[in-house]
Amino acid sequence: MERNKMTAAQFNAAVKQLRTRQPTKRSKYGNCRVDGYDSLKEKRRGLALMVQERAGRIYDLQRQVRFELVPPMLDKNGKIQEHGVSYIADFVYHLADTGKLIVEDVKGMKTEVYKIKRKLMRHIYGIIIKET
Numbered sequence: 001m002e003r004n005k006m007t008a009a010q011f012n013a014a015v016k017q018l019r020t021r022q023p024t025k026r027s028k029y030g031n032c033r034v035d036g037y038d039s040l041k042e043k044r045r046g047l048a049l050m051v052q053e054r055a056g057r058i059y060d061l062q063r064q065v066r067f068e069l070v071p072p073m074l075d076k077n078g079k080i081q082e083h084g085v086s087y088i089a090d091f092v093y094h095l096a097d098t099g100k101l102i103v104e105d106v107k108g109m110k111t112e113v114y115k116i117k118r119k120l121m122r123h124i125y126g127i128i129i130k131e132t
Contacts, residue, residue, distance in 0.1 A: 005054055014047055031108055042090055042106040045132055049091055049104075058093045058102075065092040065103075067127075069120045087117040089129070104130040 006014070031039035037046060046063065053061045065088065072084035091104040103121070107114075110131075121127050 006050060011047065011051060038090075039106065039108065041108060045104075045106050046091065049093065053093070057096050059096055061091065061093040063091060065089045067103075067121060067125065069117060069124060085117070085120075087121055101127070102130055103127050104132060107131045 031041070034040050034043045037043035049058065049061055052058045067087045067089065068084060069087055070085040072080050073082040075081050089103045090106045091102075093102055093104075094100065095102060105114075118129050121129055
């Protein structure tokens with residue numbers, strides 16, 4: 001749990017930076033990559049989750065966790081015939097009071113591909129994705 005700890009001063013500096021930072025090039029859906037996050041909204045959520053982890057409300061916070069939905073299809077020689085399909089969650093963590101696993105995705109635009117992957121996550125893993 002030590003790896004994601006930040007002091008109050010570090011958190012305040014990060015929030016100040018979010019308020020003053022000019023985003024870089026916009027993507028197709030209007031979001032901008034910010035400090036390793038796919039959007040400003042995702043970075044803000046990540047900071048909020050770090051605060052919750054520090055406060056002991058959640059634990060084992062992870063970013064960009066890959067879930068395999070359809071494995072790659074190989075021929076008899078092991079050569080890939082069809083690539084696999086994966087879902088990459090923005091955040092994965094456990095609730096401290098119950099230990100329940102939470103898979104969270106920061107959504108701006110719900111694409112058709114995302115909707116299919118959301119259904120596959122529920123069907124294959126029994127996980128309902130928390131959308132923020």
